[in-house]
Amino acid sequence: xxxxxxxxxxxxxxxxxxxxxxxxxxxxxxxxxxxxxxxxxxxxxxxxxxxxxxxxxxxxxxxxxxxxxxxxxxxxxxxxxxxxxxxxxxxxxx
Amino acid sequence: xxxxxxxxxxxxxxxxxxxxxxxxxxxxxxxxxxxxxxxxxxxxxxxxxxxxxxxxxxxxxxxxxxxxxxxxxxxxxxxxxxxxxxxxxxxxxxxxxxxxxxxxxxxxxxxxxxxxxxxxxxxxxxxxxxxxxxxxxxxxxxxxxxxxxxxxxxxxxxxxxxxxxxxxxxxxxxxxxxxxxxxxxxxxxxxxxxxxxxxxxxxxxxxxxxxxxxxxxxxxxxxxxxxxxxxxxxxxxxxxxxxxxxxxxxxxxxxxxxxxxxxxxxxxxxxxxxxxxxxxxxxxxxxxxxxxxxxxxxxxxxxxxxxxxxxxxxxxxxxxxxxxxxxxxxxxxxxxxxxxxxxxxx
Numbered sequence: 422x423x424x425x426x427x428x429x430x431x432x433x434x435x436x437x438x439x440x441x442x443x444x445x446x447x448x449x450x451x452x453x454x455x456x457x458x459x460x461x462x463x464x465x466x467x468x469x470x471x472x473x474x475x476x477x478x479x480x481x482x483x484x485x486x487x488x489x490x491x492x493x494x495x496x497x498x499x500x501x502x503x504x505x506x507x508x509x510x511x512x513x514x515x
Numbered sequence: 516x517x518x519x520x521x522x523x524x525x526x527x528x529x530x531x532x533x534x535x536x537x538x539x540x541x542x543x544x545x546x547x548x549x550x551x552x553x554x555x556x557x558x559x560x561x562x563x564x565x566x567x568x569x570x571x572x573x574x575x576x577x578x579x580x581x582x583x584x585x586x587x588x589x590x591x592x593x594x595x596x597x598x599x600x601x602x603x604x605x606x607x608x609x610x611x612x613x614x615x616x617x618x619x620x621x622x623x624x625x626x627x628x629x630x631x632x633x634x635x636x637x638x639x640x641x642x643x644x645x646x647x648x649x650x651x652x653x654x655x656x657x658x659x660x661x662x663x664x665x666x667x668x669x670x671x672x673x674x675x676x677x678x679x680x681x682x683x684x685x686x687x688x689x690x691x692x693x694x695x696x697x698x699x700x701x702x703x704x705x706x707x708x709x710x711x712x713x714x715x716x717x718x719x720x721x722x723x724x725x726x727x728x729x730x731x732x733x734x735x736x737x738x739x740x741x742x743x744x745x746x747x748x749x750x751x752x753x754x755x756x757x758x759x760x761x762x763x764x765x766x767x768x769x770x771x772x773x774x775x776x777x778x779x780x781x782x783x784x785x786x787x788x789x790x791x792x793x794x795x796x797x798x799x800x801x802x803x804x805x806x807x808x809x810x811x812x813x814x815x816x817x818x819x820x821x822x823x824x825x826x827x828x829x830x831x832x833x834x835x836x837x838x839x840x841x842x843x844x845x846x847x848x849x850x851x852x853x854x855x856x857x858x859x860x861x
Contacts, residue, residue, distance in 0.1 A: 427777065431651040432678065432732070433669070433745050434783020435761065467544030468779070470536045472685040472696060472704065473653040476778065493540070495589055514761040 422451075422483040424458055426507040430476045437512035457503040461488045464500045469493030477504070535591065536656045574636030578620035581638060582612050585645035585660075592658060593642045608643035608673045612661060615679030616641060622680070622715045623687070626805045627813050632686035639683065643673060652678055654685035667737055668760050674734035680715030681708040681731070692821050699826040701782035706789035710812055713748060714805045724797040724804040730754065748794040751787030767791045769827075769858030788857050789827060796834075796853035800846065811838045811850060827859045835860075 422443045429436040443451035458481045468476055468491075475494040481487065496504055530542035583593035584606070596609050603610045616639045623629040631637045640658035649662025652672035659682040661672040672678050685708050688694055694704035709731050717727045731754075732745035742755025742763070751765035765787030766772055772788065775781045797808035814837040815821065821833050831854040838847040854860040 429777035430779060430783065432653065432672065432681070432783070433650070434778050434781075436777045467540050468696075469653075469655070470540040471653055471655040472708070473651065473682070473783075474655075475651065478777075 422455055422458060422481065424454065424503070424507065425480040425482075426504060427478040427480075428475050428512075429478075430474060432473045435514060437514055439507040439510050439512050441507055441510070454503070454506065455484070457506075458484060458488075460499060461490055461503070464492060464497050465490040466492035466497055469495075479503075574630035574634070576624060576630070578617055578631065579636065579638040580613055580616045580620075581640050582609050582616075583640070583642040584609065585642045587644060587647050589646045589649075591642055591645075591655065591660065592640060593645070606643075608661065608663065608671050611671075611673035612641040612643050612659075612679065615673060615676050616659075616683065618676060618719045619680045619683045619715050622711075622718045622805070626714075626718060626809065629687070632683060633690045637686075641679075643671075652682055654682045654689075656689070659683060659686075664735065664737070668740055668757075669735050670737050672735060675716075675732045676719060677709075677712040677716045677731055677733075678735065679712075681712030684708040684711040687711070688816065691816050692818075692825070693823045694825065695823045696779055696782060698780040698782075699785065700824050701779050702785035703789055703825065703827065703830050705782045705786035706793070707812070707816060709746060709748065709786060709790050710793045711809070714809050717803070718805050723802055724808075725801065727804065729794055736760075746787070746790070748790040751791050765790075767857065788859065789830070792831070792853045792857045792859065795856050796850045799849045799853065807842065807846060808850075810841060811846065814841055831859045 423440060425438060425440040427436060427438045441454060443454050446454065461479055461481050464479065468474065476491065477494065477496055478489065478491045479500070480489045492500070530538050534542060578599065580599050581595060582597040584596045585591070585593040596606070597604055597613050620631060620639065623631070631639065641661065642658065643661045645660045645662050648665045650665050650669050652659070652661045659679070663671045685704070688704055688707050694700045694707070696704055713727070713729060713731060729749040730744035730747055733743060735745060736742050736755065740755065740760055741757040742760065744754045746763070746765060747754045751767040752763050754763040756762045764773065765784055767787055768791070769788060773781045773784045775784070778784065793808060793812060797804035800807045811834050815830060815833040818833050818837060821830065835847050835851045838850045851860060
């Protein structure tokens with residue numbers, strides 16, 4: 422399963438992407454990430470109010486079905502553990 | 516297929532009425548995606564209408580500033596640390612925000628006789644030290660918010676006066692043209708904030724268009740980053756080119772317009788086009804940019820015929836028309852020429 426988090430917008434308008442492939446993780450951690458990712462379809466939400474806010478897009482590929490959801494910062498509380506796990510890695514820019 | 520949600524509409528309505536801006540947005544969005552008729556009727560009654568109501572007394576010529584300390588949390592507004600008329604705190608971010616709000620208030624008052632964000636003396640609220648190494652500054656619909664930056668790429672966002680002017684101008688745009696934050700109207704919204712943000716700085720420094728640097732966020736980049744600022748209105752696309760930060764990707768003309776789904780359709784990217792048009796008009800007209808070019812853009816922003824969904828071309832023709840009304844054919848011609856050079860008017 423591949424999980425990708427994209428953050429765009431903000432004053433600087435930089436787009437950053439963090440990704441994880443569960444195949445490269447130890448079995449236990451891969452299972453934990455997959456458990457979190459299984460909830461992702463419920464995380465869609467509105468953009469954050471105002472201007473210069475960060476916008477997030479989360480994509481899950483290789484699960485039972487592909488999922489893509491968007492939401493404004495800081496994101497739904499349920500999504501935070503998966504977002505934090507992804508953001509531990511080094512992002513790629515555009 | 517009608518979509519319903521687990522939180523009852525009555526609870527959502529209560530949140531939409533009394534919640535924080537974030538909670539209100541979430542509640543209204545949830546109600547809006549619940550397509551049942553009962554919810555549809557209820558939403559119309561609570562949709563927020565513009566900014567806070569005007570005070571009963573006439574607007575004052577002095578600002579009403581309040582600065583809060585977010586203390587590294589993402590909670591607003593945070594702890595009150597400096598109120599109007601009180602002494603400096605010694606905290607650079609607090610004092611920069613306070614001074615920057617004052618400079619922006621003075622700019623709008625003395626350049627365009629505007630009393631604060633809503634022209635009715637709306638108090639100016641700012642939170643600094645928001646979040647942990649937070650790489651951003653934003654307007655949340657009610658107040659300005661500034662992060663400390665990560666320290667590696669970005670320093671604290673209050674360092675640049677034009678960033679403070681940019682955020683406050685989002686409030687002005689929300690009160691006037693209400694430009695939809697998506698695609699071209701969103702890039703116009705962004706450009707208006709860069710235009711008046713940089714004019715706040717030029718006014719504060721008493722600079723002419725020729726002497727100004729036309730940079731946005733020049734003081735934000737951390738030492739060692741390869742770049743001069745976050746954006747350049749004089750030469751969009753040249754502000755930075757750094758192995759970690761990446762490269763400034765702003766286009767200067769319509770030939771480079773970027774089509775993307777990120778960042779609300781590239782609002783911080785395509786703003787380079789109207790930004791450059793303003794720079795070209797201001798330098799062609801010469802002198803202090805806020806007096807003629809700035810006045811034209813300000814009148815266009817306030818023009819009652821300008822719709823929230825206005826595209827670049829409509830905004831451009833509006834500036835040409837108001838230039839003729841407020842000044843003369845020579846000014847209108849310089850403004851038209853600027854928009855032609857960036858490919859918005861043929």
